[in-house]
Amino acid sequence: MPNMVQLDAIDRAIVLELQKESRLSYAEIGARVGLSAAAVHERVKKLERKGVIEAYRIQVNPKAIGLQVTAYIAVRLQNDATCADVAPTFGDFPEVEECHSAAGDIDVLLKARTATPEDLERLLYRIKRVPGVSRTTSTVVLSTQFENRPLIPVEPE
Amino acid sequence: MPNMVQLDAIDRAIVLELQKESRLSYAEIGARVGLSAAAVHERVKKLERKGVIEAYRIQVNPKAIGLQVTAYIAVRLQNDATCADVAPTFGDFPEVEECHSAAGDIDVLLKARTATPEDLERLLYRIKRVPGVSRTTSTVVLSTQFENRPLIPVEPE
DNA sequence: CGTCTAGCTGAACCATGTTCGGCATTCTAC
DNA sequence: GTAGAATGCCGAACATGGTTCAGCTAGACG
Numbered sequence: 001m002p003n004m005v006q007l008d009a010i011d012r013a014i015v016l017e018l019q020k021e022s023r024l025s026y027a028e029i030g031a032r033v034g035l036s037a038a039a040v041h042e043r044v045k046k047l048e049r050k051g052v053i054e055a056y057r058i059q060v061n062p063k064a065i066g067l068q069v070t071a072y073i074a075v076r077l078q079n080d081a082t083c084a085d086v087a088p089t090f091g092d093f094p095e096v097e098e099c100h101s102a103a104g105d106i107d108v109l110l111k112a113r114t115a116t117p118e119d120l121e122r123l124l125y126r127i128k129r130v131p132g133v134s135r136t137t138s139t140v141v142l143s144t145q146f147e148n149r150p151l152i153p154v155e156p157e
Numbered sequence: 158m159p160n161m162v163q164l165d166a167i168d169r170a171i172v173l174e175l176q177k178e179s180r181l182s183y184a185e186i187g188a189r190v191g192l193s194a195a196a197v198h199e200r201v202k203k204l205e206r207k208g209v210i211e212a213y214r215i216q217v218n219p220k221a222i223g224l225q226v227t228a229y230i231a232v233r234l235q236n237d238a239t240c241a242d243v244a245p246t247f248g249d250f251p252e253v254e255e256c257h258s259a260a261g262d263i264d265v266l267l268k269a270r271t272a273t274p275e276d277l278e279r280l281l282y283r284i285k286r287v288p289g290v291s292r293t294t295s296t297v298v299l300s301t302q303f304e305n306r307p308l309i310p311v312e313p314e
Numbered sequence: 315c316g317t318c319t320a321g322c323t324g325a326a327c328c329a330t331g332t333t334c335g336g337c338a339t340t341c342t343a344c
Numbered sequence: 345g346t347a348g349a350a351t352g353c354c355g356a357a358c359a360t361g362g363t364t365c366a367g368c369t370a371g372a373c374g
Contacts, residue, residue, distance in 0.1 A: 003220040015217055022179065023213040025361055039322055041363070052221040056180040057305070059212040060172055063160040066311025070257070072229070072266060074296075087302035094309045099302040100227070106296055109229060115311045139231075139263055145244035145256040148214070152251045154223025154272045182330060196353055198332070 005050045010035065012153040014043060015052065019150035022056050059148055067113040069120050070141040073127065075108040081132030083108050089130050095123050106137075162207045167192065169310040171200060172209065176307035179213050216305055224270040226277050227298040230284065232265040238289025240265050246287050252280050263294075 007015070013033045017024060026037040026044070033040070047053045062070065077086065083101035090099050090110060098111040110127075114120045120140070128136055164172070170190045174181060183194040183201070190197070204210045219227065234243065240258035247256050247267060255268040267284075271277045277297070285293055 003218065004223060005221045007222065012222075015215075015222065018215040019217060021213060022215045026363095027361075036323055037361080038324080038363085038365095042321075045363095050221065051218050053215050054218050055216040055305075056178060057214055057216050058172075058175045058179045058210050059214055060176060060308055061160065061208050061211050062308055064162045064207065064209040065164065065169075065172065065308060066161060066313075067308055072259075083300070083302065091303060094306075097306050097308070098304045100298040100304075101300045101302065102229075103297045103299055104295075109296060109298070113308060138261075139266060140260045141257040141266070142260055143240070143258045145240065145258065146248060147255045147257075148212075149251075149254050151217055151219055151222060151224055151254065151270060156223075183332095184330075193354055194330085195332085195334095195355080199352075202332095 003051070005052055006156065007047075007052070007153055009155070011043060011047065011052075012155065014040065015047065015153055016150055018044070018053070062113055066115050069114045069117055070144070071112050071114075071120055072139045072141070073110040073112055073124065074102075074106040074137040074139070075110065075127065075133055076105070076135040076137075077107040077132050078134045086130055086132050090127070093123060093126065095119070160208070162209055163313065164209070164310055166312070168200060168204065168209075169312065171197065172204065172310055173307055175201070175210070219270055223272050226271045226274055227301070228269050228271075228277055229296045229298070230267040230269055230281065231259075231263040231294040231296070232267065232284065232290055233262070233292040233294075234264040234289050235291045243287055243289050247284070250280060250283065252276070 010033050014029060017029055017032060026040040029035075030037045030040045035043075044053070062068075075086070077083070083099075086108065087099050090096050090108075093112075095112045095114050096110050097113060098109075100109045101107065102109045112120070112123060114123060117140075120138070124136060124138060127133060167190050171186060174186055174189060183197040186192075187194045187197045192200075201210070219225075232243070234240070240256075243265065244256050247253050247265075250269075252269045252271050253267050254270060255266075257266045258264065259266045269277070269280060271280055274297075277295070281293060281295060284290060
């Protein structure tokens with residue numbers, strides 16, 4: 001399988017713990033998984049090098065920084081356009097948080113956040129004007145039950 | 158506005174930097190925003206207390222840990238069921254990363270990741286059997302252009 | 315058997331997080 | 345105005361945790 005990295009049970013436990021709380025000290029993680037701090041340190045650096053750990057980030061509350069509106073925008077493209085054509089332009093809109101190519105009667109799926117419904121309206125207008133875009137269908141989020149849950153590493157059979 | 162926190166330009170810069178790289182030292186952030194390490198430290202702690210910074214996390218590559226398939230699952234509920242009713246059950250499925258209540262001809266929107274298409278099929282079957290669920294429509298992600306982009310804090314008018 | 319490698323440990327060292335006293339500025343209330 | 349309080353900043357001191365290292369052990373391989 002492409003990109004797949006072989007992780008043992010301890011690596012999986014480390015990845016899980018760091019997803020929940022990346023500020024844990026190596027000593028603390030070591031205590032939880034049964035290793036010394038130095039050994040945990042070595043494994044974490046290896047996970048970074050292998051591309052399992054892509055970045056260290058903070059999770060911010062969107063509402064607290066003024067982003068009250070979340071929406072998913074399904075985009076249908078014209079037949080001669082591809083997701084790779086339009087994605088760079090969508091990347092220029094800072095409101096767009098995610099951009100996927102999708103299967104089904106949708107070609108591109110975006111996740112966007114704006115301060116107000118009016119800002120979402122303006123964003124949609126700009127998206128519709130991107131060359132290659134045929135039609136958009138938006139789904140506005142009313143409330144979020146949960147988000148950003150840790151991914152559970154798959155254990156090899 | 159509910160949950161809204163007043164942030165000045167320096168707070169917004171700090172939040173932005175930490176979203177990109179939460180391992181930056183306070184001294185380094187201070188150099189970028191024009192403050193001492195101690196002052197940055199104080200602001201960050203305040204941002205945590207106010208709920209702007211919700212958690213420190215790592216971003217993992219889903220494919221590297223064996224999660225090859227990403228899908229959005231639109232759920233239609235029966236008339237007597239609400240998102241709050243079914244969300245706890247969806248929360249029991251570790252494959253489900255997000256759960257939102259939505260407006261439009263969809264009631265609940267889920268984001269899920271599985272190792273294989275067969276695992277997605279099994280997950281869908283379990284979701285369909287959750288009491289209150291009427292119908293599901295899945296959109297499988299073919300490729301991801303970008304994801305997890307930093308949120309830009311809104312500046313007050 | 316001997317050698318090589320991978321992975322672990324504890325100890326030492328160094329960078330960074332954290333706390334603190336003091337100073338400057340602003341705000342409030344008289 | 346002005347006294348007093350509050351806020352936010354600084355540099356310095358201290359404590360914690362990240363990082364490096366030498367050495368040990370176990371397993372793989374000839």
